[in-house]
Amino acid sequence: MSLIDLLIISPLIIPLFTGIVCMLGIAIRPTSRKIQHALSFTGSAIILITSIFLLSKVITSGIQVVQIGSWPMPFGITLVADQFSTIMVLISAIIGLTGVIYSLASINPEREKFGYYPVLFFLLLGINGAFLTGDLFNLYVWFEVMLMSSFVLMGIGQSPIQTSGSIKYVTINLFSSAIFLTALGILYGLIGTLNMADLAVKFSQVRGNPSVNGIITLVSALFLICFGIKAAVFPLFFWLPDSYYNPPPAISAIFAGLLTKVGVYALIRTFTLIFPLNQSPLQTIVIWIAGLTMIIGVLGAVAQNEVRRILSFHIISQIGYMVMGLAIFSPLALAGSVFYIFHHVMVKTNLFFISGVIERMGGTGELKKLGGFYNHLPYLAIFFIISAFSLAGLPPLSGFFAKLILLQSGIFVQSFWLVTVALFVSFLTLYSMTKIWAQVFWKPTSLDIDDKGENIQHKIKYTSPSNLQLWLTPIFLLSMITLLMGIGSGILFPFASFTGEELFNPTNYIEAVFRSGQ
């Protein structure tokens, strides 16, 4: 096994190893939090470093493939690091590190004792595995690793009453896994392979044959449904706001940043490589899904009055933008999707981090019971403004360029109503971000009206946690990334556009997998 192979599997090996060591740490010294903290910080920092190395390797010398166990290509387990998947691994590493720092500050000792950190690393393992795998059945297995960890993270230390959100989450995910597996079964029966590159080649041979066309459409629709549930697209998003609202902010921030994006990744990967969307009758459906996801998500957010609930609904509407790039299906649009995913994960996680600080200091996330935060913690307000405006797509922040690419590609293919929807939705996003700004940061005191129509003034007493610096570190880091992404978008765009090309025309991917499998 060469050094490059080691680099490709390092995003899997390191979280696994760190998770196991953390678990041993709990078993040996259950009371010592310091061991857990040191281990998880080091582990996540190493993951970040190796994923940067991996990305630079992929950029300089093309797609890297490793066949685990040296089995020849369609039989063994293939890991493929192309630009899209390594960018996703880098995203998960950044969120892993900032998430761990935020957890160090905010997770209570009770949860840590129940194995919070090991499970967090198993979650990262599952996510990275899903990004790197080149085999559909493996994708299912990594999905399950990720889901099991997320179930546990959601469940530990929760009061039993709160578990109803978890039940919904567990059920919908098991259902989507069953659909995934059904699709895999039919696909294997039809084609006889589950390796993605092999599938792509074999599909291009049978496509156009009328006897299999119907069943191919059926299978791709099943994939659309199961990944759609995981990505929370319209009309399969209903589980998301409830489940992201209950857990502690560190967990819901990591979930908000990464979990739905694994679904989006899987959608983009299958519908570019295996069933190219422009040759599939599903394209019209996906265009409608993208538009409706944007609108319904943002309208849901307008109706909410609680910081984290507003943000949860915005995840849904933002997923619509990423799917829009896939739906338009041109190299530029796919590049826009990739850029959008990167931008969105940074910004959304940051907003959840900020909402966590607000909830910790104000004791609640309800807009009407909060107020005057600007006076209390002005720099948090600045970080919020950066992220919120970036989410809404104001220049010169990252969200502006992400949306610009998508809108441009929409205009090129003349799907004007999709562009109109996207613009309208970003206007409403700005509206609900200013709502949070006005209610939480700007208005001097809380303002509430009781049943009789009289004003009540809630006493707002903000108590800063003693380790406030640690709470704010990840927020600072992610805000800086958002800013730099906006300013440096000219430098980043060529990478995104190369990724878009690679996704649009996956011959490089297929060739790389076949070459290494000889």
Next chain:
Amino acid sequence: MVIVFAVVIGVLYGAAINLMIRRSLVKLLIGLVLLSHATNLLIFTAAGLTQGNAPVIDPDAVSLSGAVADPLPQALILTSIVISLGVTAFALALSARMYKATGSDDLDRINMVNK
């Protein structure tokens, strides 16, 4: 034989969905278990039913041909059985905890308590 399997799978899927849309938590869980059984059987059937053949091919052959059992679907099913075992155990523990807290297995009532 395939027809029999197809009917069994269809009935299992139908029963699973029927159970899952009930309000009872226990029925929901049984529905999930049935769903995974149905899926496993579907993989088994879709990959081709063979009778009395060993999963062994000639050393010279490149791919499976003729009357040979395909071992891969069984490996897939085995993996998915293991996974669904773990997930079902977790879901059972979760619902047991929920029942302790609310004293009810009616999902609507549990949601009411939550609000």
